[in-house]
Amino acid sequence: MIKKVIINFLIIAAIIALSYTKLINFIGIYNVIPDILLILVVFNGLFFGSMFGMVFGFCAGLAYDFSTYPLIGFYALIYLIIGVSTSVPEKKIDIEHFFVTVVLLFIFFILKALLFLVIGSIFLKPQEIYYYFKDVFVIQLLYTIGLSFPIFLIYKKIASINRKTEKR
Template sequence: MKKLIVYLLEIIICFVLQSSMFHYIQLADIMPNLLLILVAATAYMRGRMTGMMMGLFSGLLVDLMYGSYVIGLYALLYLIIGYFIGFTNKVYSRDDYTLPIIIIAISDFIYGFFYYVFEFLLRGRLNFLYYLRRFILPEIIYTVAISVFMYKLLHMINHRLYRKPDEEV
């Protein structure tokens, strides 16, 4: 029960920070995707099922608040990203900080690509290179820069949440 409460608090805090604080400190009209960092980091540290659940609830929260005419698009994208990144849990190391940052960058690219496909390509807007240069790459850079700090915090929370009772701090 404690883990569920911590996960829900993480989702709510990341969503509030992403929609309120980072809305005012945008760089080139781009915000970092804190919920994607949360989903990717949790899936990397805890596995597929936890990553899927974090992705589903994070995506549903975004869908309910910012979704256009289709509810479930963000939930599907975050769920799929959480599921596939959960496979990398087998190579999880408590000392490695570079692999999760690379995984977050790749997942942000995949998120941006599928968002382009569902929101723009299906409407007949075919200029992918413009969308790549204008939105996907700057968001990847900004998200990776924020994820360096945020992953360390999430890693510390995860370690405290799953440590054994006889283990020292």
């Protein structure tokens, strides 16, 4: 468990550090980058349990808030709720197939957008919400789903290794 926490902490740190480099402009499409943190929160919740997804979501959101966003706790709350909501399909759906995880990721992306709208209507300016849905939403959705395939393969491999070591 400690090893998993340290690895995920390093992943969050690498993603946050990546957001400060010029490399992020290279992978961005129209200055929109995929929501890698959302992919990781959903996959951590689905593959390692909703409690781990919740903690990872809160930590990832808080790190994102500290590094880029002036409103501390905004994304921490959004990713925390998404991490908790991974408990709904956790035991009921076979997550070993990529198509199922794409559909789930699409649903969680829509949930993130709804949370952004609801929580943002309380704390953000209307122009920020309008900009997100006008210029960012569709590109980020498609880019996030497209990038989820290689990350899914990595998480599937890690989860199978974890299951083998837990059986011993």
